[in-house]
Structure formats: structure tokens, C-alpha cells
Amino acid sequence: MKRTAFFISDGTGLTAEALGNSLLAQFEKIEFERITAPYIDDADKASNMVARINKSAEQDGSRPLVFDTIVDSKIRDIIATAEGFMVDIFGTFLNPLEQELQSSSSYSVGKSHSINNAGRYEQRIHAVNFALDNDDGARTRHYNEADLILIGASRSGKTPSCLYLALQYGVKAANYPITEEDLDDQKLPDLLKPHKDKIFGLTIEPERLATIRNERRPNSRYSSLKQCMHEIEEIEAMYRRERIPYLNTTAYSVEEIATRIMVTTGLKRNR
Amino acid sequence: MKRTAFFISDGTGLTAEALGNSLLAQFEKIEFERITAPYIDDADKASNMVARINKSAEQDGSRPLVFDTIVDSKIRDIIATAEGFMVDIFGTFLNPLEQELQSSSSYSVGKSHSINNAGRYEQRIHAVNFALDNDDGARTRHYNEADLILIGASRSGKTPSCLYLALQYGVKAANYPITEEDLDDQKLPDLLKPHKDKIFGLTIEPERLATIRNERRPNSRYSSLKQCMHEIEEIEAMYRRERIPYLNTTAYSVEEIATRIMVTTGLKRNR
Numbered sequence: 001m002k003r004t005a006f007f008i009s010d011g012t013g014l015t016a017e018a019l020g021n022s023l024l025a026q027f028e029k030i031e032f033e034r035i036t037a038p039y040i041d042d043a044d045k046a047s048n049m050v051a052r053i054n055k056s057a058e059q060d061g062s063r064p065l066v067f068d069t070i071v072d073s074k075i076r077d078i079i080a081t082a083e084g085f086m087v088d089i090f091g092t093f094l095n096p097l098e099q100e101l102q103s104s105s106s107y108s109v110g111k112s113h114s115i116n117n118a119g120r121y122e123q124r125i126h127a128v129n130f131a132l133d134n135d136d137g138a139r140t141r142h143y144n145e146a147d148l149i150l151i152g153a154s155r156s157g158k159t160p161s162c163l164y165l166a167l168q169y170g171v172k173a174a175n176y177p178i179t180e181e182d183l184d185d186q187k188l189p190d191l192l193k194p195h196k197d198k199i200f201g202l203t204i205e206p207e208r209l210a211t212i213r214n215e216r217r218p219n220s221r222y223s224s225l226k227q228c229m230h231e232i233e234e235i236e237a238m239y240r241r242e243r244i245p246y247l248n249t250t251a252y253s254v255e256e257i258a259t260r261i262m263v264t265t266g267l268k269r270n271r
Numbered sequence: 272m273k274r275t276a277f278f279i280s281d282g283t284g285l286t287a288e289a290l291g292n293s294l295l296a297q298f299e300k301i302e303f304e305r306i307t308a309p310y311i312d313d314a315d316k317a318s319n320m321v322a323r324i325n326k327s328a329e330q331d332g333s334r335p336l337v338f339d340t341i342v343d344s345k346i347r348d349i350i351a352t353a354e355g356f357m358v359d360i361f362g363t364f365l366n367p368l369e370q371e372l373q374s375s376s377s378y379s380v381g382k383s384h385s386i387n388n389a390g391r392y393e394q395r396i397h398a399v400n401f402a403l404d405n406d407d408g409a410r411t412r413h414y415n416e417a418d419l420i421l422i423g424a425s426r427s428g429k430t431p432s433c434l435y436l437a438l439q440y441g442v443k444a445a446n447y448p449i450t451e452e453d454l455d456d457q458k459l460p461d462l463l464k465p466h467k468d469k470i471f472g473l474t475i476e477p478e479r480l481a482t483i484r485n486e487r488r489p490n491s492r493y494s495s496l497k498q499c500m501h502e503i504e505e506i507e508a509m510y511r512r513e514r515i516p517y518l519n520t521t522a523y524s525v526e527e528i529a530t531r532i533m534v535t536t537g538l539k540r541n542r
Binding site for chain 2: 003011012013014015018019021022023025026027028029030036038039065069071085087089090092093094096097100101103105106107113114115116121124125128129132135159160163164167168251252253254255256259260262263269
């Protein structure tokens with residue numbers, strides 16, 4: 001059975017999507033067609049949305065689910081006339097919050113993903129640039145400035161995790177690939193030693209690592225299961241020996257890896 | 272006046288944060304202390320949270336706001352015993368959705384930011400790698416594979432936007448910096464011509480560009496307002512002449528830039 005879900009916002013729609021998807025994920029038996037409509041910020045666009053929702057209702061033979069985070073109650077009222085099942089975030093929670101806070105809402109649009117605080121936004125962008133400049137062990141001389149140094153085998157997920165930590169949390173994360181030369185003595189490489197308190201290790205199932213590496217360099221020694229098993233075994237031994245906190249990334253998304261690192265290290269977010 | 276807000280989740284907490292922040296952004300007069308508590312997934316952790324919330328209530332002299340996206344109703348019931356003002360997402364919407372969908376929730380935890388669909392998740396990670404490999408005009412030979420090519424002056428926001436497009440939407444975005452040599456004739460550089468349908472331009476206020484460039488190379492010709500004004504004027508003239516869609520990024524966050532590009536280009540997200 002197929003149902004259509006609309007995520008409607010007067011801003012980016014990212015909040016409506018996140019909320020809607022977290023609710024829809026609970027209904028695994030139903031197939032959803034998802035439609036995101038950002039920047040629905042005037043009466044005309046709202047009326048067009050109503051027509052789109054009603055058309056979906058007709059085509060599907062069932063009313064679409066409508067998750068909306070529109071702040072302006074006039075625009076929300078137009079959306080509410082559609083043939084949809086409404087999950088209306090601001091309509092549901094804003095009034096009770098106004099009462100609790102004894103303060104009236106500013107009804108200002110698109111605040112959650114805009115540049116509310118220029119200094120904090122710049123910290124996020126600085127953190128992205130820092131991650132790019134300090135990717136793949138490129139410039140260890142910047143490690144004093146890092147909030148975090150991710151280490152692990154090549155292709156264990158360090159770079160996307162650093163970028164997500166930067167974009168989401170404004171954390172300056174460098175990364176350093178542990179290579180075979182580093183693995184001779186199961187010790188932390190010398191140039192990482194002064195920064196030991198900032199180091200977090202990633203590991204991954206050797207089978208998964210071999211699959212990922214094979215996409216980059218098919219049928220190489222680098223991609224062989226034997227080589228991956230060897231590297232991971234040595235790296236995990238080093239983590240344990242040096243008491244480095246680490247995470248197995250095999251089953252985790254970058255969002256989960258980043259959040260778990262934040263929780264484990266107790267790092268403060270800069271946003 | 273200060274109030275404390277908790278974002279509590281049995282997963283990453285990203286949805287609870289996004290929703291909570293979008294509601295709190297409406298109350299500009301109140302200062303909020305924000306505390307995110309991810310992975311609250313058993314009764315013990317929930318009881319500890321209750322103690323933390325109650326302690327905040329006592330210290331603040333007012334009850335904290337509690338935004339929770341906990342799926343398991345047993346854990347939610349524990350949280351609900353705290354001295355907080357509850358904004359309970361699943362408690363509010365899950366039951367009505369079950370009725371509408373004539374289907375019961377799977378009550379499974381942490382679905383919205385986990386790897387639900389391995390193929391789509393890999394597309395996001397591929398897109399991140401693509402953005403890194405094709406940053407700063409590095410390898411124009413991969414442009415056939417790109418979904419999008421962002422162009423613009425150096426430091427106009429291309430790289431963070433490409434990375435966000437990759438992480439959030441799974442879109443393969445390359446970027447090409449327009450340099451002075453490209454600006455002689457107000458035409459699109461030759462090597463971009465075959466890909467004209469994939470090109471999107473960024474521009475930025477010269478004053479803002481000069482500020483950003485000064486952080487990288489203080490007091491250089493590159494960072495001078497005169498130089499920035501010249502480049503932006505020529506680049507915008509080229510965009511208009513070549514009819515390239517473009518966006519002024521000055522006031523926008525990467526989230527807004529990426530979403531507006533998705534809307535303008537009609538690109539399909541790969542997630």
C-alpha cells in the first residue's frame with residue numbers, strides 16, 4: 001500500500017523532513033512517496049500546494065500525510081484546507097509554549113536553519129575548512145588547533161565523519177590514517193603522542209572495509225580481505241594497548257558516528 | 272530570563288534538536304540553555320535524565336522544556352514523570368498516525384538517522400567523496416558524472432555548499448572557481464561549456480567576500496575590496512550574459528544555499 005507524504009515549510013524544510021521521516025520510519029509496512037516543498041511563504045504558493053495535495057489524494061485514493069512547519073498561521077490555514085492528514089507542528093505546540101513561557105511567538109519565518117548567530121555560523125564554516133585542510137594526515141602541524149583527531153585505517157569513515165562533525169557541531173576535527181608503517185609496534189605513532197587526549201579511533205569490519213576499498217582499487221593488495229583483516233587486527237590491538245576510545249563504524253551512518261563521538265568524548269558543540 | 276531546554280532521544284537527537292530549535296527560535300526574548308541527550312535508550316538512563324531535569328528545575332526556579340523523540344513508550348513514561356514542560360513528539364502524533372494509516376507502529380528506535388537503506392546511504396558517501404575529489408576545479412574530467420557544477424569567485428561558498436548537498440541530498444556536486452583569467456571576455460570558460468545545463472552560479476556581496484578573504488590572506492591584492500568588487504561585477508555580468516541561474520549567498524547558511532539550489536535546479540535528491 002502506498003501513501004504520499006508532504007513535508008511543507010516556509011524555510012528549508014529540513015525540520016519538517018526530519019520530524020516527518022522519524023514518524024514515518026515507524027510504519028515499515030507502508031511505502032511512502034515523499035515530497036518536500038520548501039519556501040512556501042506566501043498565499044499563492046500555499047494555494048498551489050493545496051492543489052498538489054488534493055491531486056495526490058485523488059490519484060492515491062487516500063489522503064496524503066502533511067507534515068508542516070510553517071510559522072505564519074495565515075499560510076498554515078490555507079494548507080489546512082487541503083484533503084490531507086495534517087501533522088501541524090507549530091499549530092500543535094506553539095500555543096502551549098507561549099503559555100508556558102508567558103511570551104508571545106515572534107512568528108518569524110525559517111529561523112531554525114538560517115544564520116541566527118553569525119559568529120557561530122562562521123565557526124561551523126571554519127570547522128569545515130579545518131577538516132578539509134587537515135584531511136588524511138596532511139598537516140599535522142595544525143593538530144594543536146584541533147578539537148579532535150580521528151584516526152583509523154584508510155576508508156574506515158574518517159573524512160565524512162570529520163565533515164559532518166564540522167557542519168553539524170562546529171567541531172574542528174582533523175584526521176590521520178593509520179598505515180602499515182605505523183603498525184609495526186602496536187604503539188601510537190610518535191607524532192600523535194602529544195595530542196593523545198584529542199584522539200578518537202574508528203574501526204570497521206574487515207569484510208566491509210574490503211568491499212569499500214575494492215570500489216576504489218579493485219583486486220589490489222590494499223583491497224584484499226587478508227590485508228584488511230591484518231590492518232584492523234593491528235589497529236584494534238593498538239587502540240586497546242594505548243587505551244584510545246574507539247567505535248566500530250560498520251553499521252552506523254555519519255550522523256550516528258558523529259553523535260556517538262560527541263557523547264563519548266564529551267566535546268562541546270560550537271553552535 | 273533564562274529557561275533550560277532538553278532535547279532527548281533514544282537515537283542521535285538530531286530530530287529533537289531540529290524541532291525544538293525551530294520552536295524556540297520563535298521566542299527571541301528568552302535566553303535558552305540547550306542540553307541534548309542522545310541515546311537515552313533504557314530505564315536507567317531515563318531515570319538519570321529525570322534527575323537532571325528536576326535539578327535544572329530547582330536551579331532555574333522554573334520547569335525546563337523537554338522536547339523528546341523517544342519511541343519506546345515505557346522510556347517516555349519515565350521521562351514524563353520529570354518536572355518539565357513536555358513536548359512529546361511521538362506521544363502526540365504516533366497514535367493519530369496509527370489510526371490514519373490503519374497500521375501499528377513498529378516502535379523501533381533511532382530510525383530517522385540510521386542506515387535504513389544501504390544503497391542510498393552509500394550514494395551519500397559517494398557524493399561526499401565526489402565533492403572532495405572534484406573540489407576547486409581539480410578534475411574537470413569527472414564533470415560528466417556530476418549532477419551539478421557550482422561556479423563562483425574564490426571563497427564565495429562553493430565547497431561547503433557542495434559538501435552539504437552531498438551529505439544531506441546525496442547530490443554529486445563539483446565546483447569550479449572562476450578566476451581572473453576566466454573573466455577576460457565575460458563568457459563561460461570553454462571547459463565548462465559542454466556542461467552548461469549542470470552549472471549553477473554563486474555570488475556574494477564584495478564587502479563580505481573581502482572580509483572572508485582577509486581571514487585567509489590578510490592585506491593582499493586578492494583580499495582587497497577593489498579586487499573583490501571587480502571580480503563579482505565581472506562574474507555577475509557573465510552569469511547574466513550566459514543566462515546561468517545564480518544565487519547571492521551573503522545572508523544564507525549552507526543549509527539554505529543547498530535547499531535553494533535544489534528548488535531552483537529541480538535536482539532529484541538521492542536519499
